[in-house]
Amino acid sequence: MTAHRRMTLKDLASELGVSTATISNAFNRPDQLSPLLRDRILSEAKRLGYNGPDAKARSLRTGRSSIVAVILAESLTYSLNDAVASEFLSGVAEVLDAHGHTLLLLPGRGHASQPPGSANIADGFIVYGLMPNNKLLNELPSQRPLVSVDFDIEGSPTVHIDDQNASYHIAQHALHTRPKRPAVINLRLTKEHCNGRITAEHTMLPNSSTISRARLAGFHAALSECGYDTEQIPLWNIEENVFDVCSPVIADILDAPDGRRPDLLLCMSDRIALTALTLAEQRNIKVPEELRITGFDGIAEGQYRAPRLTTVRQDSTDKGRIAAQMILGLRPKEPQLLSTELLLGETCP
Amino acid sequence: MTAHRRMTLKDLASELGVSTATISNAFNRPDQLSPLLRDRILSEAKRLGYNGPDAKARSLRTGRSSIVAVILAESLTYSLNDAVASEFLSGVAEVLDAHGHTLLLLPGRGHASQPPGSANIADGFIVYGLMPNNKLLNELPSQRPLVSVDFDIEGSPTVHIDDQNASYHIAQHALHTRPKRPAVINLRLTKEHCNGRITAEHTMLPNSSTISRARLAGFHAALSECGYDTEQIPLWNIEENVFDVCSPVIADILDAPDGRRPDLLLCMSDRIALTALTLAEQRNIKVPEELRITGFDGIAEGQYRAPRLTTVRQDSTDKGRIAAQMILGLRPKEPQLLSTELLLGETCP
DNA sequence: CTGAAAGCGCTTACAG
């Protein structure tokens, strides 16, 4: 046994004078050999520093890796710092963990020019909120199970919430006080990069495929129903759901001259809403008296503060659990539509 | 070509009438064949649905997988929802991503009885804040690079902050107003499960190995220096760094009879401090007039609210970056001690 | 209950 090379199953077999099949069985199929022999093999393995069959070889041989990949819409850096994506991942992780699988994280829009070749090691793929027609999707192994979340991939099961309906209901609630100047702050709604007011110059992303379009449709439905002319409602766009990106856009909105500042902000995420709230507090704008704010998501940060955010709670953790269960075959691969809950906080009572 | 089987490199080779080596070279070593032939191979591959060499086989052959595993102290579910761990992971991800590697997440204390066999597929391991002597560590392939973060593994490089020094400084700051009844809320300091006041019955975790001990030592040093008898300072313990676990412990502390309630809480994490702040607000306890609160970590949630948390900022993202760089060999494997910054917010001016 | 043998899909010296 050279000190340099890692010990293999074969080494161990010849060391113990048994066949490689027996060693393999000792690790993988306890019923295929006597307990006595198995114990001897396992203890000798430990003594000699053999840590069990190599995962690379095993996965080549069996075709399975016990790894499930999640492909995230954004960079890993963004996703890991976003409460909603993190919750989703934690739901996925919970199920994988309980079933002996591990989680491989793949960025949807990475620095790398091409998807890492290591991606196709996974037994299955969960695609989270990716823009449709993403190049990456074409490169996924077509034989492997695939579940999409928050958007549709043809031929794959999907986990969704009813974004339009949920948005409709929170807008309807917010409009019951008849605000004079409602406004909508969207999350990545335009095809062009736009961090600010949306104008006639901009084209919107395709209707069917994005949660932003669905949420806006819900807002518009409620606005129309309450007698507002949706054409007149100003729309802003935020490119990335983080404080530093939201902040200048919202500062612009709040710094509008008196009497032109919106008195209701329908925000497409809690992050946007919380940024609005923070900036309003800095300006001594009274919430909700002078400015009502609604969010979307129901993240903890919005509920454990005063005033509490009025928002729609979606159970991202459960979304993750369901997607993972589908991938592992623990649940039929049928489209799922999760329910949401209106949370009435103090920012828009 | 049967429709059932995934196409292999060999299939493609015979389809095109070239050797397997040439196909492999077309994907991996462009300089080994003519551009013309390479283009033909790549376009035929796309046409026939061959997505490039199989990762399992490639990793077996080369011994590398382009996967780096992070082993987390807690369950994946906890870690993904914790701001500090998420930031750390995002730093790791940023570097891996930029260098064509992907991130495999492994739970330190999972539901599964044993570490998933898939773990040893990784090219290297980053171990984050694990308790020492964890069984898992012994099962890691000893040949692979290993970096530990926030604790020491013999023989491996480490990334650290100077917890004791940072704690000393924030406590020193907090004590300048001479509080009458300072108290410390620790994070997982006792060997026994303890969610509440620490008494003589409890044994503390070994000194050298945990950041909690180091932080407490810093607090004690400052307290002694300011003339407090550290024996008299009450200690509480929190088992898990989440609102729902902190909340009852802190409610107990705040509901102490008048004149016995602490007027300074030195908290070992921002999560604990923010929970204390929320509960104090609910009880109309004035912060900082009646109660001063300090945190540790410097998470965004504590800085984007009013009042801002007084805390120590550590750059978890950078910790992650450095650990990843070491694993990838982009940086010498020397122990790193990152600096911290005292953030003076309004909770303890 | 145990062993000999095939083969998972690649990459890589090496010879031409």
Next chain:
DNA sequence: CTGAAAGCGCTTACAG
């Protein structure tokens, strides 16, 4: 620039 061949470390029918 191209091809034939070995072998990475396993698992699994299959025969005994």
